[in-house]
Amino acid sequence: MTENLDDKTKEAQVRVIEKMAQKEELDTTGHNLYFKDLKKNNTDAYGKAIVGYAELWGKVMQIEMKKNKGRLTKNIVEYADGIANKKYGGISGYMYYSAQKILATCWKYGFKLAIKTEFPGTSKIKWLKYVISERRKQTDSKLKKAQQKTITTSKKLEKDKEK
Secondary structure, eight states: OOTTOOHHHHHHHHHHHHHHHHHOOOOOTTOHHHHHHHHHHOOSHHHHHHHHHHHHHHHHHHHHHHHTTTOOOHHHHHHHHHHHHHHHTOOOHHHHHHHHHHHHHHSTTHHHHHHHOOOTTSOHHHHHHHHHHHHHHHHHHHHHHHHHHHHHHHHHHHHHHHO
């Protein structure tokens, strides 16, 4: 990726990747509502930086995965993290782990990321169980919203038939 390159070449490559990432859509398939809520509710600079960092990190990983036949490697995770870190000017450990949680739970490839990363203060098994649990909660809440919408629509149709 950027190994064995001089600093100017690395910076140029980072700019190219950032431009590509602007055109890329973060794939939050199955977790769109949750991710949109995160973006909408994090309006302060700190929250925006966390969500922006996570989004750029995920987009760069997606771009690199396309080049790597859909595989997510530790090198891709670290490379994409480096790109996001350059843009956001060094983030705190809390911000990094918040972004990691966002991607692990919202991003289509989040479980692959969880497998490739560690989460401090917890075992690998607990980290993976957390990710599975959070992803399931989002799916369950999405189903409940869809069911509620269907029920509401059905009631409206029934009322319209009665008229």
